[in-house]
Amino acid sequence: MTDQPQLPEADIPVKPTSASRTTLSHIMTGNDTNLLGTVHGGVIMKLVDDAAGAVAGRHSGGPAVTASMDEMVFLEPVRVGDLVHVRAQVNWTGRSSMEVGVRVMAERWNESTPAQQVGSAYLVFAAVDEDGKPRRVPQVAPETERDKRRYQEAQIRRTHRLARRRAIKELREQRAAEGIDD
Numbered sequence: 001m002t003d004q005p006q007l008p009e010a011d012i013p014v015k016p017t018s019a020s021r022t023t024l025s026h027i028m029t030g031n032d033t034n035l036l037g038t039v040h041g042g043v044i045m046k047l048v049d050d051a052a053g054a055v056a057g058r059h060s061g062g063p064a065v066t067a068s069m070d071e072m073v074f075l076e077p078v079r080v081g082d083l084v085h086v087r088a089q090v091n092w093t094g095r096s097s098m099e100v101g102v103r104v105m106a107e108r109w110n111e112s113t114p115a116q117q118v119g120s121a122y123l124v125f126a127a128v129d130e131d132g133k134p135r136r137v138p139q140v141a142p143e144t145e146r147d148k149r150r151y152q153e154a155q156i157r158r159t160h161r162l163a164r165r166r167a168i169k170e171l172r173e174q175r176a177a178e179g180i181d182d
Helices: 041-060 145-177
Strands: 014-016 022-027 064-074 082-093 097-108 116-127 139-141
Touching: 022 041, 041 064, 041 082, 041 097, 041 116, 064 145, 082 139, 082 145, 097 145, 116 145
Parallel strands: 014 139
Antiparallel strands: 022 082, 064 116, 082 097, 097 116
8 A cells, every 4th residue: 555646647637635625514404303303314414425526526527426435423413503514525536436535513503613523424436427437537636744644544445445345245155156045
């Protein structure tokens, strides 16, 4: 595993992390609540996917679709009246895929207290062409020490995702070979 981004092919540009970083803000209303009276996790997940999708599309210069979501963590409940800020950036890029890191912050709409982190997630997006086929993405160039750390951590998550997929595939093939039909 390398600590620095791989040099891209000559025809693939490099974009800095800051080029596609974005924040999506939304005030939570009664329509967003679950049975406990707090904001439904699915509402937060949609905001996360929306912000991450915007970042992936910006970075790749076109359509990108959600391939997976890793580690969606809810740290604190979000309440009606909270102003939620969903901050997203590309952490890592492959040939046609990108990992987007998302941090969810919340603050009371009518108070001047600092926003508090209430969640985080990592999503993998695939850039697609007009036929839905994978297309090349610009490589991301980490700019800060934090960006470099996120890039390295994203490589670790990717390695684990691929190993998990291989192990599951092998187990299913083994069970099928043994005549076990799940």
